[in-house]
Amino acid sequence: MTTAEPLTLYTAKVCPYAQRTEIALAEAQAPFTRYEIDLQNKPEWYAPQVNPASKVPAIAYGGPKVPADTPSPQSAKLAESLILVEFIADLFPSARLLPSDPVTRAKARFFIDTFSNKFSPAYAGFQFRGESPEALYKAIEALQGQLAGDGKWAVGDEFSIADVAIAPFLARLELAFSNDVGAFQVGEGKKVWETLQTDEKYAPLRSYWARLKERKSVKDTFYADHVLVQYNKRLANWRAPK
Ligand SMILES: N[C@@H](CCC(=O)N[C@@H](CS)C(=O)NCC(=O)O)C(=O)O
The missing domain is CATH 3.40.30.10 (Glutaredoxin)
Structure with missing residues (x-):
């Protein structure tokens, strides 16, 4: 293009x-x-x-x-x-990143709004300030309520701005939690990751993320090794008593 x-x-x-x-x-x-x-x-x-x-x-x-x-x-x-x-x-x-149908376009923007106002602050609270993960679980449920469903992208059959907006954050969530790198107590990141991997409640997010992380544009632009090195450098700072 x-x-x-x-x-x-x-x-x-x-x-x-x-x-x-x-x-x-x-x-x-x-x-x-x-x-x-x-x-x-x-x-x-x-x-x-x-x-x-x-x-x-x-x-x-x-x-x-x-x-x-x-x-x-x-x-x-x-x-x-x-x-x-x-x-x-x-x-x-x-x-075709902006859905052409006005309703689907509005849904994409609403999904992003929920992500920005609910998920983002809850994720940052747990990841960077070591707060309880409860707000994050609630935010995930709110987002799941808006997902179009199995085998689909966030708001429908077409990959859209909604998928673009959330993918980098889910990639970092997986990387940080599964490696236990964050302001949370040692072991807590892995525990939350395990819950997200196994609890039936989070099955919709799980299947959505499994699909999203395989999208070429998402894979090609996520520099996991680099991000992990940077996160490990910040770890002492994140875990310092507040
Ligand atoms: N609301 C901004 C946030 C961008 C942002 O916070 N970027 C960070 C890096 S992830 C940054 O450049 N921070 C400035 C700095 O680290 O000095 C956006 O959506 O573009």
């Missing part, structure tokens, strides 16, 4: 938000320049010239073809993963 305009993605392998944009670009088979930002040592030009919030992901789109580390003032600078995923969907409509 082609766009006449140059597209540069500023991204980081560790970042789930950034992976969303990598999945969307992979789905669109879009040509783009990938530029890895070292979040521990960001280039001086990044915030002033690309994203004032100093976060990844960000996209520079249009303008003259220039090296990624000398962005042109003439390109549009765009940020926020969910906005970028919809931007990519708009640029490459044949990737």
